[in-house]
Amino acid sequence: MPESSASPSRILIVDDNAHNIAIIFDALQDLGYELRIARDGQSALTKVSCESPDLILLDVMMPGIDGFETCRRLKANPETADVPVIFMTGMGETADRVRGFAAGGIDYLVKPVRLPELRARLTTHLTLNQLQRQLQTQNQALKSEVQRRQQVEAQLRDSQRLLEQKVAQRTEELRAANDLLAQKIQALQVAEADLQQTLATAETASAAKSQFLAK
Structure with a gap:
């Protein structure tokens, strides 16, 4: 039955017999459904193209397009393929039932x-x-969530790669700076050794000169 908290289920009754329509209409109107009527297959297709019902009660023997062909056309259209169709007909042979289910009906x-x-x-x-629509909605939501998480994970991987590149670049810069500093320290050590050698030589020369002058 329709849920009280939701809009009423829309049912399209398709039959060329006004008496049959009246009987079905009277039997269902107290259930809270939103009932629509079509008198032939082409009218049903037109009505469904304007507003898709939640379920179709479909007669088979009608002028113009019969119920089986009407159902096949509904199922061939992606926008109406999911609308459930129940056949109502005086054709009760097994072969007729098989044709109904083969055309896409869910009941006969x-x-x-x-x-x-x-x-x-x-x-x-x-x-x-x-329930099927709810499941489809949940599946779509789950698919969207999986895609969102995959995008986040891809962004995290990209961020991690960028961070690793920056760390590697900074490490290389520090290594180069350390090498340059080591070279400067080594150059200073060589210069200091040369200076000490020069000072020692000068001091030796000065001492020798002083001794010479003292004689």
């Missing part, structure tokens, strides 16, 4: 339709369809 009721059974099947199929 033989006229005269038992109204309590119709109400029960409607409730079941509407609930299943609602």
Whole structure:
């Protein structure tokens, strides 16, 4: 049955017999559904293209496009392919049922339709369809979350690679600076040794000169 907190389920009744439509309409109107009517297959396709129902009750024997072809066209259209279709017809042979399910119907009721059974099947199929849509929504949300996390992980990997590159670059800069500093220290040590040698030589010469002058 429709949920009280949500908009009522939209059901399209497709039948060329006004008496059949009246019976189905009276049987369902107290369940809170939003009921729409089409008198033939082409009208049904037009109505569905304007506003997609939650479920279609579809007669088979109608003028113009019959119910089987109407269902096939609905299922061939990606925008209406997911709308569940229940056939209601006086054609009760096994071959007819096979044709109905092959055309894409989810259920097959033989006229005269038992109204309590119709109400029960409607409730079941509407609930299943609602759960399927919820599952599709959750799957899409999960897919989006997985994609988002993959993007975040890719960004983190890119950031890590950039950080590693910067660390490697900075390490190389520090190594080069250390090498240059070591070269400068070595040059200072050589210069200091040369200076000490020069001072020692000068001191020796000065001492020798002093001794010479003292004689």
